[in-house]
Amino acid sequence: MKALKLSLVLLLIATCISCNNKQSLQEYYIDSKENDKFIMVDLPTSLIAPKSENLSEDQQRIIASVKKVNLLAYAMKDTSFYNSETNKVNGILNADNYDELMKLGTPEQRMRVFIKGDEDAIDEVVVFAQDNNKGFLLARVLGDNMNVADMVRFAETMDTSSAALNTGGFEGIMDVFK
Template structure:
């Protein structure tokens, strides 16, 4: 009798795992980091440690970050997979484990921020965006018990120039066109939407 339950249990587990063949964001990153049409960068937390000028709250926020994985697909001659890559990433991010935090833009360019884990103890923050004339990119901010609100405040401070964290300037370069013609994209605030 126990043997029948064991065999039945194994069959059910096999069926469950066989049906769950959707690519994860981590798998997508690993599959494409060696592809020469993509730009990939891993930024360890140690890169943030020499961050003078941060207040105590900002330092505490940075200490929850372990590393950042960046993957960008710039639009240039000879790579015509932009639409396919965008559809694949959006399919991955449609999984219910990725919870939408904020999104802005529409049409030709868009940016979205997702997280995994609990609202007060985030394990992963994902920033995904595209500009159809320049390319797309996804950043995975990995850490322990991160607070998404605090991370967004810190990112806004860096964007405004209030905070200059040593080593983070290289991150923006990953998303630049290889010809260095790309200009920073300003997305109007009235297109911003906070997920509920």
Template sequence: MKSIFQIFFLLILGVQFSGCNQEPTLQKYFVNHQNNENYVMVDLPAGMFLSFNDELANADQEAIESIKKVSVLAYPLNGSNTANYESEVAVLNKILSQEKYKLLMKIGNTTKGMRIAYLGEEKAIDEVVFFGNDSDKGFIVARVLGEKMNVGELMKLVGNLENGDIKLNLKQFESTLKKLDEIES
């Protein structure tokens, strides 16, 4: 009887270890670097910088409401951290080249470029990722987190933003950045 329990325990343990995903994720990358002095991290609820008026179409309002939070992690080059820049960009490129990230757009080359990808299904996106790098300035990664976001609707939002139909609440956004700067000083 004791050997049956041992075999059962080993079987459960084996299943748990085989189910653990050791693949690096963008979320782990953010968590591992949030307190690193070479990085700047900001988490913003969507309501902090997006506001919309009642005249917008329901689809636009739903698209805005599907955005829950934006997390930004930046690695500005300052002379003392340039040695790690290429290895950090390589790590992010490896993460974003995983099959689960669906590429929307990629422009540039190895020294300067931008990539936009998403997680989820086209009409039910959970996360949109913007990754931009410049070997002279550093890199920035932004995660737009939401619930059932729609690529087409998000692209329409960008158009409406350019037309002025959607207003950025930059005063509150700038106020938050100033407070963060004061904390870091």
């Protein structure tokens, strides 16, 4: 009898755990990959980073902490779909332990930056840019032990070495916002 009660309790616990229907950002990316309304690109840092011989040791260390960048974009075609998807993304970001680092823009055009992990050991940086007339772009920067200051320097590195930057990986994705 005790074994039956224990089995029922364990079954109930397993059922409750498996009923967690909150979607993660990774699951959202996977689901969206199957939807032809989205443009999706996965970029290793070797594709987007400047040539290493043009970088200082500090810049090379920062780039080494970034493993890849996932880009997901939706070009505005259907306002109700846009609203539905941006609500999903906002819900995921608000419920999945992401810390909002910064936000800027207007109600029509806005960008928010989120981090996941400790301030000195960030595992993921998420940029969610929305334009109510053009669509949205969701970018995930995945890495190991990244930190906020390094991410700022990474962005500066990408900006100041645009001559060495391989932009071929971005063709098509930025056309979404033309």
